[in-house]
Amino acid sequence: QVLLVESGGGVVQPGRSLRLSCAASGFTFSSAPLHWVRQPPGKGLEWMTSVSSDGVRKFYADSVKGRFTISRDTSKNTLFLHMDNLRREDTAMYYCARGSPAWSYFDSWGQGTLVTVSS
Amino acid sequence: QSALTQAASVSGSPGQSITISCTGTRNDIAHYGSVSWYQQHPGKAPKLIIYDVSHRPSGISDRFSGSKSDNTASLTISGLQADDEADYYCASYSNALSFDWVFGGGTKLTVL
Numbered sequence: 001q002v003l004l005v006e007s008g009g010g011v012v013q014p015g016r017s018l019r020l021s022c023a024a025s026g027f028t029f030s031s032a033p034l035h036w037v038r039q040p041p042g043k044g045l046e047w048m049t050s051v052s053s054d055g056v057r058k059f060y061a062d063s064v065k066g067r068f069t070i071s072r073d074t075s076k077n078t079l080f081l082h083m084d085n086l087r088r089e090d091t092a093m094y095y096c097a098r099g100s101p102a103w104s105y106f107d108s109w110g111q112g113t114l115v116t117v118s119s
Numbered sequence: 120q121s122a123l124t125q126a127a128s129v130s131g132s133p134g135q136s137i138t139i140s141c142t143g144t145r146n147d148i149a150h151y152g153s154v155s156w157y158q159q160h161p162g163k164a165p166k167l168i169i170y171d172v173s174h175r176p177s178g179i180s181d182r183f184s185g186s187k188s189d190n191t192a193s194l195t196i197s198g199l200q201a202d203d204e205a206d207y208y209c210a211s212y213s214n215a216l217s218f219d220w221v222f223g224g225g226t227k228l229t230v231l
Contacts, residue, residue, distance in 0.1 A: 035220075037165075045157070045165065045208050047220035059218040095164060104153035104212065105170040112164055 002026040002108040004096050009113030012086055022079040022096030022110055029077040030054070033099035035106060036070060036081050038092040046092075049081070050099065064090075086117045122147065122221035123209055130229040136197040139226045141209030142190060147221055149190035153212040156185060156194045159225075160205045169194060196228070204230045 008020040022034070036048040049060045049070040058070055069082040079096050093114050097106035124142040131137040141148070141156075148154055154172045157165035167176050169185035172192065182197045192211070196203055209223040 044225040045210070045222040047210075047222065050218070050220070061219065100170065102153075104151075105155035105167060105210070106157075106165075107167050107170070107176065109164040109166070 002098060004098065004108060004110035006094065006096055006110045006113035009094065009115045011116045011118060013119050014086060014088060014117055016086055017082070017084045018086060018115060019083070020081040020094055020096075020113055020115070022081075024077045024079065024096075024098070027098070029072075030074045032101070033103055034070075034072060034079045035097045035099055036068075036079075036094060037097055037106065037109075038090075038094045039112075040089075040092040048094075050103075051079070083115070086115075088117050091115060091117045122213065123211060123223035125207075125209060125223035125226045127224070128227045128229065130231055131196075131199045132231045133199050133201065135199050136195060137199065137228065139194045139196075139207055139209075139228070141192040141194070141223045143192070143211055143213075143221070144190055147190075147211040147213035148187065148192050150214070151212045152187075154185065154187055154192040155210045156183075156192075157208045157210065158205050159208065165208065199230050201230050204228055 003025045005023045035050045051070045067085045071080045093112040095112045096110045098108040156169035158168045159165045172187045173185045184195045206225045208225045213219045213221045
């Protein structure tokens with residue numbers, strides 16, 4: 001079955017950087033678009049960024065454009081999220097999700113990794 | 120403020136039916152057939168329960184159904200069960216400014 005396992009979260013000071021990883025298995029990694037969605041504590045879901053199956057097309061929410069970078073490594077079946085210049089409002093659970101081929105929904109989710117931005 | 124509007128909470132008794140609405144705009148729900156719904160139990164990851172407005176993934180009970188009219192999507196849960204108590208989120212593709220995904224603020228379902 002599809003398995004997505006996030007890692008890399010932790011406590012980081014404002015202005016610092018962090019890289020999240022999402023190890024994928026159970027499907028053909030190179031055939032699926034992938035996404036990062038976050039959820040601040042006690043709040044709702046917020047789409048962050050997406051990457052096409054071939055890694056060429058990348059899209060970002062305005063709130064993270066210029067600070068976050070999505071990438072994928074097919075040789076490692078892993079999705080990454082590099083986060084620079086972190087702000088307190090970036091504190092959230094970060095989920096990776098597999099997208100449908102037509103980009104119309106998120107069909108599998110990882111368990112999430114918590115990022116806390118605090119001094 | 121979320122781009123899609125959902126009621127904060129809804130409740131029902133076991134066996135009853137409830138409907139959760141999700142209101143968007145002409146740039147998202149009204150324009151695209153990509154509405155999806157996610158169920159999230161406390162401390163757990165979201166789970167897809169409806170995609171493309173009204174389709175159920177394999178393994179999802181037929182007690183869950185979805186529909187759409189103009190800029191409003193709806194999720195109906197019939198024959199409420201205790202395990203249905205969770206948060207429910209709607210989502211849609213949006214092109215208001217650029218490639219974008221928007222979520223509703225979530226609805227907390229309480230089974231009385």
